[in-house]
Amino acid sequence: MMFKTQHGLLCLLLLILTACGSGESNVSKGNREGILHWGNAAEPQELDPHVVTGVPEHNIIMALIEGLVSKNPTTLEPIPAVAESWSVSEDGRVYTFNIRSTARWSNGDPLTAEDFAWSWRRALLPELGNQYAYMYYPIVNAEAFATGELQDFSQVGVKVISPLSLQVTLTHPTPFFLQLLDHYSMFPVHRATIEKFGQPGEANTLWTRAGNFVGNGPFMLEQWDLNKVVKVKKNPQYWDASTVRLNGIYFYPTENVTTEERMFRAEQLHYTYDVPIEKIAVYQREKPQQIKISPYLGTYFYRFNTRLKHLSDVRVRKALAMSIDRKSLVENVLKAGQLPAYTITPPNTLGYTASSQLRYDPAAARTLLAEAGYKDGEGFPVTEILYNTHEQHRKVAVAIQQMWKKELNINVRIHNQDWKVYLDSESSGNFQISRASWIGDYVDPNSFLDMWLTGGGNNRTGWSNKTFDYLIQNVAPSAKTKKQRYAAFQEAESILTDELPIIPIYTYVSKHLVHPSVKGLSSNILDTLYFKYMYLEPESEPRSAIKP
């Protein structure tokens, strides 16, 4: 026994000795080797662009695959990618894309118009279960094909004119169509690789594993260790390889935001996916150059269940919306530079900033509530705010609960549910007021407004307004100019903020910690990353950790 104990102790000692003096940090090694170490929030579900739905997957796919059109990393205006140019017919319905002859897959195969047509057909196959199939719906007959009503893909508005020319016909002029082409659900996939590992409509084959994956982006998949790291390296076949300065990127599934921040402090990461709320002030005070907070195309809001008697009264909804002090909420509770929101569409969404009649006015709110029959909150049914379990949502709900008690003298309960249960409650209408958020799929007011159409899957409030529907479905799509189109959106948004089936609360910001050696990282309101422009420039100053 003595011998065994000594042996164990010796092992432990050796273990500790080998540990000390752990050497070079990821950041300093990465700077030397051109490898970017990236906090990516979660293990990717998959790397198939027609199957995945999350931001962590999006980030990796943006490194591995490229669509017909890309975006300017700052302004998000469409710029050429696989298509070197395109033309649009006068009626705005027919797009012809000219694919560059230098476009290649990472295995050297040429990339052609046929690849896009095949990939888009696959993305719409009903059996694949692509949750983003609706991104294709502006294309003629795409919806019918995706829902299985139409079997013949040749009737869908996608036509191969020549190996380097692709024609796409839309049902209506869709000004944001080019924006959609940079969404991963419209990215091409390599036919031979997919067919080698299964059927096109199969979502769970091995084609996305390292060693099998063939893409066309600035990087190619090198290694994928489950729950540990996804490594990509520079793709020499990429048509614009000379622009790419990084040799590789390592994506880490940093699920815990506190762990991620510690990894950043210990220089194991160049970039974090998020910043813990309690650390924002510390960084802003001590290392302002390392924290990056930018406006984000997302709105935090509360849904009313307008099917309930007391919440079906617009005066009640207005009273509740007008008695929230959003400025105080963002400054004292959220503290990360979020903007108070009075409209659902975030300000400056591609030049569109909606005006709103909604304001903070507790006195008017009390009058409205009295008119609705609840003077001084008397007789107001106990109402519940539902939110998915998360500390920040709780803080917001508690603050709003107190504001309503103080200003309107009404009693509100707050109730949290696990994410999936909450989703179930919300979609089945089993709530009174529920927390919600919406992040734009593309930069256009339509992304925030068409969800409120009567019976829309994301509406969930029970609210319906015929004029609103007409403006979104008929007036905006047929507008001849951007001004006319935005005027239609403004009119629709005015109806929304007058009837208030929702309470806009604040506009999101994106928050990241970025090591000073990371250059070429532009910020944009979609928080979309264009890795091909990024590079590492080691700083001269020595490492200095923040001591909280």
Next chain:
Amino acid sequence: MLKFISGRLLQAIPVLFIVITATFFLIHSAPGGPFSADRAVPAQVIKALNARYHLDQPVWQQYLTYLGDLAQGDFGPSFKFPGRSVNEMIFGSLGTTAELGLYAMLVAVIIGVLAGVVAALKPNTAQDYVPMSVAMVGICMPSFLLGPLLVLVFGIYLEWLPISGWGDIPGDKILPAITLGASYAAYIARLSRGGMLEVMTQDYIRTARAKGLPEHIVIIKHALRGGLMPVIAFLGPAFAGLLAGSFVVETIFQIPGLGRFYVQAAFNRDYTMIMGTTIFFSVTIILFNLLSDILATWINPKLRHQSGGAES
């Protein structure tokens, strides 16, 4: 002994069956499905996904299909990670969790036994109070507090040890092993102290001393064997607990282990993954309990005699 082992294994079958059945029907009756999402998912997509995972069949039929697959050792495909099977995910990350558990156990046994024995040698003195007070703090301190504390001190301030990863940087396994092992070390310290105190008053210890044996021989050769019995009984369930309870440590230290799947699967309603990890951990707990019983029987002649039988 063989009869004892086979008897215990046979008892495990109905236990496992109940665990499988209860888990299966509980998760299928929980609100929220694996494909509920923030954004409305078109009906045809839900239909395709339900068909892919047989969720369009009645629950009892799904249950029978699952049992059939399970009998062939197939845990099915993951709902959350479409390209991966549950078998691949469990067995692909089991090595890491087992390695972490082993190191944590090493830490727990070495520190725990040493502290317990040292304390038992001079009961009710400072030599007893100090390690036992530390052990009490260790039991009370959760790993989500101890882990970040160790990281702050040894990783961020002193910069002696890496703060995350597993097998990437030399020494990155030390802090997780200590964090996970600490509370078990504390338990073991208290158990071995109690065991040793009891044994030290036994006649055979007095006899050993009377024979003139040096004290360290008395302790190591005679007292420890009996004194550590409670510890050995604890080791089996403890190791199973280390494996199943590694979630927090794996998250704090960014370790690609099995524990992370266990908790995430429940949040994601990843039915097959919940089933797979539950079954796996149940089997682990059953086996390690059995192992610890076998070990206890082997060490303790009294028990060996009781479970005896012709075959041993």
